[in-house]
Amino acid sequence: MPKRTLLIVLLILILTGVITVTGLYVGKKLARPQEESFAPLSIESEEIAPKITPTEPSEIDISSWKTYRDEKYRYEIRYPAGWIVESKNTNMTVFSPSKLEGKYEQPFIEINVKSNPQNLSIREFYNGINDRDLFSQTNNRYTTGEIAGRKYFKFVPYITFAGEVVVVIPLNSTFLEITDFGSKYQENRVFDTMISTLKFFN
8 A cells, every 4th residue: 555545544544533532522511511600699698698596495404594684785694503794894794604813715705785876887887997807707607687676697707716606786876796705605505595595675
């Protein structure tokens, strides 16, 4: 067979192989289901995480719990018997199993009332200027619900020393901020159970 004819046959075989391989690849791509693309969630969305309601019936027996009542800001909340309540200032109250004595290594729960004289929205207030930026520190992931007739926002910041969970309740010209420092009281539901007992009075 002449060299020229052999070269033509060889080229035809190579082209046939290339066409076959290409056809198989395209066929597989067409047969594979197309992945859907979703637009990113708006940072204004409250549906980023599922909503929860801390007032669901608790498995914890709170019959022996004590009641803390704040006459200035007109709220009360129950806490485990045997825990110690310490007022750090007129706006801040700390709950813990034992006295902190100025040391904050152990987990504790704190209620802090923050003044909001300009009546800013929660996003305007917790923006890193007026107060810490809770929305950025949680990648805009938070849950919402209702407690004692008030809307609350629950954050789990990733920028924290020992872990924490923050619940913020917007009130008239104030924000009631309840924080589990150390996140320990998530495991045994003490934190959510305390929040479920929160009440406001006139």
